[in-house]
Amino acid sequence: MQPFVKPTEDITTRQACQVESLGHPVQFSAENQKTFQHLLTRYPTKQAAVLPTLWLAQEEFGWISTEVIEYVSELLDLPPSHVYGVVSFYTMFYRKPMGKYHVQLCTNVSCMLMGGGTILDCLREKLGIDLNETTADGLFSLSEVECLAACEMAPMAQVNDEFHGPLTPEGVNQLVESLKKRG
Amino acid sequence: MEVKLLTRNFENPESWTLAAYEKAGGYRTFPKALAMDPEAVIQLVKDSGLRGRGGAGFPTGMKWGFVPKGTEKPKYLCVNADESEPGTFKDRYLLEKDPHALIEGIIITCWAVGIHHAYVYIRGEFGLPYYRLRDAVQEAYDKGYLGTNVGGKGFQLDITIHRGAGAYICGEETGLIESLEGKKGQPRLKPPFPAVIGVFGCPTVVNNVETIQAVTWILEHGAAEYKKYGTEKSPGTKLFSVSGHVNRPGVFEIPLGLPCKTLVHDLCGGIRNGKRQKANIVGGSSVPVLTGEEADQVDLDYESLAAAGTMLGSGGMIVMDEDTCMVWTLAVILKFYAHESCGQCTPCREGTGWIRNLVYRLEAGGGTAQDLDKLLSITKNMMGTTICVLADAAAMPTESFLKKFRREFEAHAGAGRCPIRGASSHFLTAAH
Ligand SMILES: Cc1cc2nc3c(=O)[nH]c(=O)nc-3n(C[C@H](O)[C@H](O)[C@H](O)COP(=O)(O)O)c2cc1C
Ligand code: SF4
Ligand code: FES
Numbered sequence: 001m002q003p004f005v006k007p008t009e010d011i012t013t014r015q016a017c018q019v020e021s022l023g024h025p026v027q028f029s030a031e032n033q034k035t036f037q038h039l040l041t042r043y044p045t046k047q048a049a050v051l052p053t054l055w056l057a058q059e060e061f062g063w064i065s066t067e068v069i070e071y072v073s074e075l076l077d078l079p080p081s082h083v084y085g086v087v088s089f090y091t092m093f094y095r096k097p098m099g100k101y102h103v104q105l106c107t108n109v110s111c112m113l114m115g116g117g118t119i120l121d122c123l124r125e126k127l128g129i130d131l132n133e134t135t136a137d138g139l140f141s142l143s144e145v146e147c148l149a150a151c152e153m154a155p156m157a158q159v160n161d162e163f164h165g166p167l168t169p170e171g172v173n174q175l176v177e178s179l180k181k182r183g
Numbered sequence: 184m185e186v187k188l189l190t191r192n193f194e195n196p197e198s199w200t201l202a203a204y205e206k207a208g209g210y211r212t213f214p215k216a217l218a219m220d221p222e223a224v225i226q227l228v229k230d231s232g233l234r235g236r237g238g239a240g241f242p243t244g245m246k247w248g249f250v251p252k253g254t255e256k257p258k259y260l261c262v263n264a265d266e267s268e269p270g271t272f273k274d275r276y277l278l279e280k281d282p283h284a285l286i287e288g289i290i291i292t293c294w295a296v297g298i299h300h301a302y303v304y305i306r307g308e309f310g311l312p313y314y315r316l317r318d319a320v321q322e323a324y325d326k327g328y329l330g331t332n333v334g335g336k337g338f339q340l341d342i343t344i345h346r347g348a349g350a351y352i353c354g355e356e357t358g359l360i361e362s363l364e365g366k367k368g369q370p371r372l373k374p375p376f377p378a379v380i381g382v383f384g385c386p387t388v389v390n391n392v393e394t395i396q397a398v399t400w401i402l403e404h405g406a407a408e409y410k411k412y413g414t415e416k417s418p419g420t421k422l423f424s425v426s427g428h429v430n431r432p433g434v435f436e437i438p439l440g441l442p443c444k445t446l447v448h449d450l451c452g453g454i455r456n457g458k459r460q461k462a463n464i465v466g467g468s469s470v471p472v473l474t475g476e477e478a479d480q481v482d483l484d485y486e487s488l489a490a491a492g493t494m495l496g497s498g499g500m501i502v503m504d505e506d507t508c509m510v511w512t513l514a515v516i517l518k519f520y521a522h523e524s525c526g527q528c529t530p531c532r533e534g535t536g537w538i539r540n541l542v543y544r545l546e547a548g549g550g551t552a553q554d555l556d557k558l559l560s561i562t563k564n565m566m567g568t569t570i571c572v573l574a575d576a577a578a579m580p581t582e583s584f585l586k587k588f589r590r591e592f593e594a595h596a597g598a599g600r601c602p603i604r605g606a607s608s609h610f611l612t613a614a615h
Contacts, residue, residue: 161310
């Protein structure tokens with residue numbers, strides 16, 4: 001009998017979650033402190049501002065470190081464990097530094113039907129990294145994501161907040177080269 | 184064939200701006216609604232027969248009617264813009280191309296139900312649709328269509344856009360509510376239903392983007408006009424997002440009841456490379472699959488699809504050609520549900536992982552024919568036993584794939600490789 005494919009780590013809840021430390025405390029810029037105060041006015045409870053505050057933090061600090069979790073929990077009068085729980089539940093909060101360009105290939109059904117597997121191979125080869133890795137120069141991170149509601153452009157990928165597709169091996173080359181040029 | 188009610192403005196230049204929307208006649212309907220008794224607005228939506236476009240197809244006017252009257256508590260509207268059912272991308276088009284029609288629909292809905300604060304829960308991955316909606320909301324505030332004196336009628340209404348952060352389960356209405364409250368998006372047991380106890384412990388209406396945009400059209404043109412489209416029991420139009428092996432994938436607004444054949448073979452230009460249609464998932468990856476022959480005979484409305492053993496769902500149609508391996512396709516689908524289970528219920532948390540692993544093994548040419556029955560016994564234990572229907576959403580496609588393409592599964596078991604695709608698919612072992 002053939003062995004099972006090695007079970008991945010996500011069977012229990014979502015991805016295994018480990019948060020890295022930045023090594024020093026953080027604080028919002030003066031402008032973001034204002035944005036944060038404004039955020040609070042939009043919700044009847046402080047807790048409801050967790051997601052938008054984490055988004056703001058990720059925009060300013062790039063990723064969510066243990067220090068960011070502590071800072072956000074202080075701002076919102078919540079136990080750090082609650083904020084940690086939230087951070088670990090969602091896939092879009094980065095728990096470690098990411099590349100400047102985050103290439104996220106959709107490996108859901110329509111994209112895979114249209115050749116997403118080949119595109120994944122091209123991306124691995126072109127970037128010289130595997131999934132969930134970052135290039136040594138810090139320019140690119142590669143991940144796979146689930147359906148991004150852009151199946152008409154399958155196979156597609158998201159780079160930061162832009163959608164790209166339909167991707168071909170040649171298109172992958174061009175995309176990566178143009179991002180490298182942008183630097 | 185196509186009927187452009189909700190997509191009427193899509194081709195207009197800069198259709199997402201306030202100027203373009205007003206030029207096309209926008210923001211002239213809500214004053215009409217605000218001049219009506221709220222009950223009359225609800226009645227009109229009931230009369231139109233509009234059913235929720237988020238997946239479950241619940242009658243919209245009836246849902247609004249469940250919100251208790253005369254309560255002291257504030258009430259809330261949550262617009263579900265989480266759009267994450269695989270194969271579905273119609274709300275993205277509505278948000279990108281006509282965000283003001285959504286805002287106008289929100290004003291009308293909130294007036295009808297007595298709501299002063301609406302949250303639009305938009306999936307975190309959306310860039311352009313988010314920016315367009317954010318700018319549109321700002322324009323609407325600046326113009327006085329939102330705020331303390333909506334349209335000069337003394338009605339107060341705020342809209343807050345709330346970005347998700349990557350979790351399919353936050354599209355489920357109570358998962359959405361939990362997420363909006365600043366928690367993990369783990370669904371709640373129902374009852375109580377959100378109409379009675381929803382977000383922040385208050386009565387809450389949760390509606391899909393397309394549903395709310397249909398409300399704008401219905402108020403402008405009337406229930407009778409809306410009912411001219413579609414069938415008697417499934418009135419109106421529906422946006423289908425079609426992807427997969429068709430020549431022209433995209434979003435199509437069609438009257439309900441249109442033959443599936445017309446959508447696939449005419450509007451979408453048929454199957455790529457002149458191939459045969461092997462299978463069709465008509466309503467998003469959660470609904471039972473149809474064979475190509477079945478799909479060519481079915482009409483696209485709630486009742487006909489139910490009679491054919493499937494569902495309209497979100498209208499996310501995924502078309503597969505004759506070269507597709509169905510075991511592999513199911514493996515891809517199950518990878519998704521195992522990843523997205525929120526983990527609260529044992530049959531779902533364990534079941535989605537087990538069936539995924541069993542199908543992975545079959546796909547690679549491993550396993551035995553007994554695995555097929557094992558799969559069916561697991562799915563049986565997943566259905567109807569959990570807090571939300573994500574478990575069913577994984578079980579239903581599994582059962583239908585096995586039922587309709589059983590031979591293909593049997594040919595894989597123990598074959599050592601996929602008889603259709605050859606080598607096993609690398610992505611299945613990727614760390615996810
Ligand atoms: C697992 C799951 C995911 C869902 N995802 C979405 C979604 O992304 N968008 C949506 O509008 N409805 C989604 N729904 C349906 C919602 O729970 C809810 O029925 C809908 O938003 C109600 O709006 P409607 O009555 O206008 O359709 C989902 C349901 C389930 C069980
Ligand atoms: S069925 Fe699955 S997704 Fe739904 S509440 Fe239970 S564990 Fe969570
Ligand atoms: S399957 Fe890739 S965007 Fe939908």
